[in-house]
Every structure is written in structure tokens, then in C-alpha cells.
Amino acid sequence: MSRATEDSNRRMLRARDAMDRAYAEPLDVPALARIAHISEAHFIRTFRATFGETPHRYLQRRRVERAMLLLRETDRPVTEICMEVGFTSLGTFSRTFRDIVGEPPSAYRRRGPVAAVPSCFTMAWMRPSSFGEAGGDAAD
Structure with a gap:
């Protein structure tokens, strides 16, 4: 696994962990993208590629x-x-x-x-x- 892939996975896990901890809070894509330190559009694409579903569906x-x-x-x-x-x-x-x-x-x-x-x-x-x-x- 490349270093870039590891970094991307780590960012996605950080955002998913935030969703797991605060699932009842009003979480939106901009807030989750900030947690992952990437743009909103890139966050949605990368989250789906990593976990097989969109951030909204996961939440x-x-x-x-x-x-x-x-x-x-x-x-x-x-x-x-x-x-x-x-x-x-x-x-x-x-x-x-x-x-x-x-x-x-x-x-x-x-x-x-x-x-x-x-x-x-x-x-x-x-x-x-x-x-x-x-x-x-x-x-x-």
C-alpha cells in the first residue's frame, strides 16, 4: 500500500470515527471534510471509494x-x-x-x-x- 493511500485511509477513518462518536449531532459534509482535511467533493468520492457508501448513507x-x-x-x-x-x-x-x-x-x-x-x-x-x-x- 502506498503512503498516499495510507494517508487517505487515515483521513477517512478520522471522519468515520467522528461520525461514530457524534452520530446524533447534525453532521454535514463540510464539517466532515474539515475533519479529514480535504475538499468536500474529494471527501465524498474518497469516502465512498474507501467504505463502499456515501458519508450520508453511512451516517x-x-x-x-x-x-x-x-x-x-x-x-x-x-x-x-x-x-x-x-x-x-x-x-x-x-x-x-x-x-x-x-x-x-x-x-x-x-x-x-x-x-x-x-x-x-x-x-x-x-x-x-x-x-x-x-x-x-x-x-x-
Whole structure:
């Protein structure tokens, strides 16, 4: 990988990390481009080439992911969740949610709470592996 590609990826990751941290804030392309230290047009093209989607779509998806958790884990009104995750219109939220998830927020909520993952699975998944590590012995 060339140094220029590494630098570009680092800039895009910086902007994406900002979106992950402040997804509920009113983020726009000019602000994100400033974070990445590049022009707005170049930012949109480079972000899409790096992550496979536009910055706007990434931010929408991130907001919907958070809303999915809130819908299944709380009994707060859909409108309140919509505003909390950064949407300013219930209609836009509902349409975007349906486009990404495949069903409206109310239908998604009716499924009920997300089942807990068994702790034995979680522990096994989180356990460090010696596979491929220098000097590691799987028999230890």
C-alpha cells in the first residue's frame, strides 16, 4: 500500500470515527471534510471509494443501528427515539429505517427484546487465541 493511500485511509477513518462518536449531532459534509482535511467533493468520492457508501448513507445506517437497539430495549416512543438518534423528521426516519432494515420501526419493535447471548459463547468468543501467534502453543 502506498503512503498516499495510507494517508487517505487515515483521513477517512478520522471522519468515520467522528461520525461514530457524534452520530446524533447534525453532521454535514463540510464539517466532515474539515475533519479529514480535504475538499468536500474529494471527501465524498474518497469516502465512498474507501467504505463502499456515501458519508450520508453511512451516517443514516449508524443512526438506524442505534435506533434498532432503543426500539427493542426500551418502551420510549418512536418519535423520541427518532430525534435522539439524530433524525429531524419522523417520516424520513421511518422511510430510512424501512429501507435499511426491511420493515418499519413499529414492526421491528413488536419482535420484542433481543435475546441475550449465552455467557459461555461470549466467553469463548472473547478468549484470546494462540492461532497464528508467534511462539503460541495451542496445547498450553
